[in-house]
Amino acid sequence: MLTKEQLHEWVNDYGDDLYRYIISRVKDDALAKDLVQETFLAAFKSRASYTSGSKPLAWLYTIIKNKMIDHYRSEQRKPTDSLDDQPHIDAVLFDSKGHWRHKPSSHFFSSDMGKAERDEFWRILGECQNDLPNKQKLAFLFKYHEGWESDRICKELEISSSNYWVLIHRAKLKLRQCLEMKWLNA
Amino acid sequence: MMNCKQATRAIEREAEGKLSFWQRIQLRLHLFMCKPCMQFKTHWNTLTLLMKNHPVVDKLSPDDKQQIIDQIDKETLKS
Numbered sequence: 001m002l003t004k005e006q007l008h009e010w011v012n013d014y015g016d017d018l019y020r021y022i023i024s025r026v027k028d029d030a031l032a033k034d035l036v037q038e039t040f041l042a043a044f045k046s047r048a049s050y051t052s053g054s055k056p057l058a059w060l061y062t063i064i065k066n067k068m069i070d071h072y073r074s075e076q077r078k079p080t081d082s083l084d085d086q087p088h089i090d091a092v093l094f095d096s097k098g099h100w101r102h103k104p105s106s107h108f109f110s111s112d113m114g115k116a117e118r119d120e121f122w123r124i125l126g127e128c129q130n131d132l133p134n135k136q137k138l139a140f141l142f143k144y145h146e147g148w149e150s151d152r153i154c155k156e157l158e159i160s161s162s163n164y165w166v167l168i169h170r171a172k173l174k175l176r177q178c179l180e181m182k183w184l185n186a
Numbered sequence: 187m188m189n190c191k192q193a194t195r196a197i198e199r200e201a202e203g204k205l206s207f208w209q210r211i212q213l214r215l216h217l218f219m220c221k222p223c224m225q226f227k228t229h230w231n232t233l234t235l236l237m238k239n240h241p242v243v244d245k246l247s248p249d250d251k252q253q254i255i256d257q258i259d260k261e262t263l264k265s
């Protein structure tokens with residue numbers, strides 16, 4: 001069974017890995033640190049179920065991933081969050097005939113940015129990602145960070161496949177729109 | 187004829203291999219003629235690539251770690 005001392009070592013050995021894993025997803029420093037702490041506490045509480053010899057980090061990753069899902073799930077139940085967002089992003093971006101109101105700019109970002117530029121880009125991306133309604137954010141995280149198949153995402157979020165497409169589509173349009181606005185006007 | 191709103195949706199479905207043969211042809215045709223939609227697709231591809239390769243170098247501070255350790259100790263006292 002896992003001892004307190006072992007867990008102290010784990011905090012030092014694996015704390016950074018867990019933090020990096022979760023910050024790349026939630027993009028919120030305070031939340032990321034909370035989740036890392038909760039993960040170690042949960043590990044301590046369920047220390048009986050840990051079999052020595054199995055990989056600690058893999059076990060911890062499973063815990064933290066569930067913590068993240070739980071977090072967004074509980075947020076999702078708040079009445080402020082729904083599938084629909086106002087104003088509807090489709091109506092913002094496209095006219096009644098389905099043509100672009102504001103065409104995507106031809107100057108955007110390139111993959112060969114300098115260090116400072118890149119850091120700024122990630123900061124803005126994080127902001128934009130956190131502006132998404134929770135369901136969109138979760139669908140987006142599962143698809144692009146976890147690389148999950150759509151079937152699994154539907155099951156996890158308890159949504160139909162047509163809802164899934166709507167969520168991903170809106171998340172994408174909004175994120176790109178937000179990036180273009182904040183990044184190009186920065 | 188596919189419009190831009192439909193095309194942006196179709197791009198997503200195509201990436202997941204969920205477009206029929208006929209829909210794929212329609213999308214290709216639209217992208218061939220519509221610069222903004224092609225631009226949208228390029229943006230998104232670049233972004234997806236960037237997201238996949240985002241190196242995170244952040245670390246917890248020694249204080250953060252100590253705080254977690256203290257919490258664990260508090261928890262041990264409780265149980």
